[in-house]
Amino acid sequence: MDGDDSESTVMVVDDTAASRYALGAVLSRAGHSVIPVASAGEALVELDVRLRAGGLPDVALVDVGLPDMNGFELCRRLKAQPPTAALPVVHFSAVSAGPAYRCRGLDAGGEAYLAVPAEPEEIQAVVRAAVRGARIRTGAETLVRRLTLLSETIAAVQTARSLRELAHAAAEGTARLTGSPAAVFVLGEDGELYRGLSRSRARAALPDPGAHETVARLIRHATAGRTGVRHTVVPAPLWPAGFFRPGASDDAHLVLAPAQDGRAPVCLATPAHADRGAAPNTDALVARLARATALAAEPLLMYQAERHVALTLQHSFLPQQLPEMPGIDVVVRYVPASRQTEIGGDFYAALRTADGVLTAVGDVVGHSLDAATVMVEIRHALRAYCVEDPDPGVLAARLDQMLQHYHPDATATVCLTLVDPAGGRVRIANAGHIPPLLVPDTGTAEYAEVAGPLLGLGLDRPPPAELTLARSHRLLMVTDGLIETRGTDLAVSLEQLRAAATAAPPGTAALCDTLLDCFGRDREDDIALLALRLG
Template identity: 40%
Template sequence: MSNRSVAAQSGPPGLILVVDDSESSRLVTSSWLRRRGHEVVEAETGAAGLEMARTLPVDLVVLDVRLPDMSGFEVCEQIKADPATSAIPVVHVSANLIEPDDRAQGLSRGADAYLVEPVDPGVLVATVTAALRYYRARRTAEDLARRLNSLTATSLRIMAAHTVADLADAAASGAAALVGGPATALITLPDGAPCRARADASGEQSAVDDDPDGELAALAPSAQVGARLLAGQDTTVVVARTKPHRPPVAVAVPTALTTAAEHHDLLMQLGQAVAVGVDALHAYLAERSVALTLQRSMLPSKLPRHPLLPMTARYVPATADIDIGGDFYEVTEVGGSFFVAIGDVTGHSIGAATVMGEVRHALRAYALEGLDPAAIIDRLDTLLQRFHRDSLTTMTLMRVDPAARTMSIANAGHIPPLLIEPDGRADYLWIKGHILGVTFPRPPATTVALTPGTTVLLMTDGLIERRDRDIADDLEHLRASVSPTESLDALCDRLLRDYGQDKDDDIALLAFTVLGEETED
């Protein structure tokens, strides 16, 4: 029987490390293993053997127990203690330590087998073959488990994506981690442009862009409902879609890295997960668009214009929320004065937005009746307690007279307004008042005279509140950062840039400057 036939019956050959200080013993053992198709490397000492086990892709070690620099027991223990080499099978061979206690010690210190010299060639080869078979089965199982865990993690990341770029990146990174090499993902939403992402062998994103070469379009005819694998000489591509008229998704990896059937199965599952993720993302973006449209429809479409009272406002929805929230602002002109309000209805839901809309409309109606801010706050409190007992609302409401440069203000548990004086001083106007929706006595409105050129900044807590810090510290940091030299638009944009990134709460901002007659020009 030829060496190739023997190797085929015994399983695929491996790289065997033979560690023995006897040249003749190494020669005999190595020749037996090479005849069975194995590749053999040799070491004379324990230290040299350890170095080769750590630096070469060794599949098994045949290890003499007596070595000149350390015992084979110690070498075996170090191999098994190192996570990089712990799975490598070790077969002890000894002509001197042959007692049952010696063999028990070798096995208890990590060896997978213990042979006593003289060793029959057939026994040595059979022992090596059995150890390799177990080692490879274990390595295959561990590799499959790792890939399955990677697929699960990738699927979770795909389903959590909030943009097509995030989804493409998750698909490419997941595929790269799955096969241990570079990967490319081509993704498009039903109503969007294609997006391509690439990732390297570590799963790190290397680029995200569109599909200028039309690669996704070229794959469309081959895509079907479900997933299909297209294996080429250099590249293997899985294409998938959930419905006949949906654009396909595609994930491409080097064919050389997908030799096992398990790789194909995992790539097919990944393709299906990406296709389902596209559907989920499309639904998420559509729902978010409707929610934001509804939210903005409940805010003022434009702010009143007055030469003595320039103003600007900003509204930014929570970064990762499709639910609409209760943050709002309102400006209503009544008889030359302006009722300016900012507030926050607790919760993120259609219910919170509905309450917010009612509060805004009621506020405008009460303002048109000529009530002062404190009286309006009282009536809003009564409205909420009667019709929305489960809703709590914070609000700052002021009546600004630009000609007289005065401001009458009432507060219902909201963040105080920040007054930025033209000389550079900035202070919060702390006005006490209980949150709306609870029965407590409320103080009358406070009237404040404003210096010409004073800017008033109103905000909701989403701008500055962070779960891991005291809000008072953030308020002080913001106060120290403002300057009267900033325009209203520049001020709001900077605050959103510095404080409002990646927040899980909505943000409303409103700022105005009281100019006065002498600064009108």
């Protein structure tokens, strides 16, 4: 339905051969293609065939006096079926019935009515008007559908929790708007390329990292020194094969939109050979989506920058190798949360004191750069306080006061142990944390019975618990990021941890690594582990 109104395809439904010929001749002379059929049944069959082939006529001229089904009933049937409902119908009749036939035709859903014989100019004008009206209605409906699709895609992009999720949502929306495979790229300030593919393409093998580096260079070159949304076509020899079709090389149509500050450009890519005229305003709608995607990427990119700073803090203050602890074998592990999650305030410490080895594992409540910063202050305070008095109960109280004074809105959990390497005596203070797990080389692991309120609340604390650590036992301390799963009761997760620790092979390093293999993949929170045994 994209051609001129005078070059349309018209189906003429008339049981009288002479009338079909006469109408066909008038329409053919005006440049229309004519499909003559002799009955309502034949018309339905012809329309079904054309639907399967991919296109209906532009208008149907229907005699009201057909022998197998009158023209009004045929019109009702066409308008009642979604595939043919948009087909404009013009009724005609040689029988003079006054306004009654006109009213019946309009009530049945027809667009117009002709009394024949009629002047050729009138017939042609009625057909043109019916086609033009149908095209306007169809174009408006199509635009509404596509604007609805655009708004749905923008909503999905704006609610994305990560740059990869954002890119996938934008790619799927681009594919639906253009009717072709799509790839979306966001180039971060650190040079990392975040990619999303439309669902139909994402199931196949993907291009290698070298292809992604090529795309990153093309995006940097195409956006250098430019502002606003721009369109460009990259020839197949320059565009890596495989993004649109597995192993295939295509020219790429790129729509590029930088963020407001000109950094971190967004690129929406589709095959350049795609029929961009198949639907109205395709390029304009994709450009709007590119702008919306660039705007939605900005806070996610800022989060990535903040996450990088927090992660740097974590790594700098949580060394993977601890200094030698005479008489005690200590192993630590730290695993940051998945890239889609904010860094939290998990920490560990192992310090030599005059009374033995002080160990701590804790977690500042919350996930942000602020939580990581408070974590650093707690570790510094712990190092300073333990020089004067390393008793876990005293340290817990002093850390509680420090948080109340300097960070009244912050809370933290921590478990503190003071281990005497010579005799195995252990004093434990627990502030709202998972209690230590005693893991024998053979036998069943058990949690130490020790509890207490979180740091930062100013509540009374029970005295530390005491136990004796046998040389055949390991003491394990973890943060809840290792086992806590949304929707699962913590008691269930604790029992799963106890069972896994019981089944772990001997050794402190083997214990930590076994538990990380069991629980530590794609977690939504940081993980800190500390395991020790007497040397």
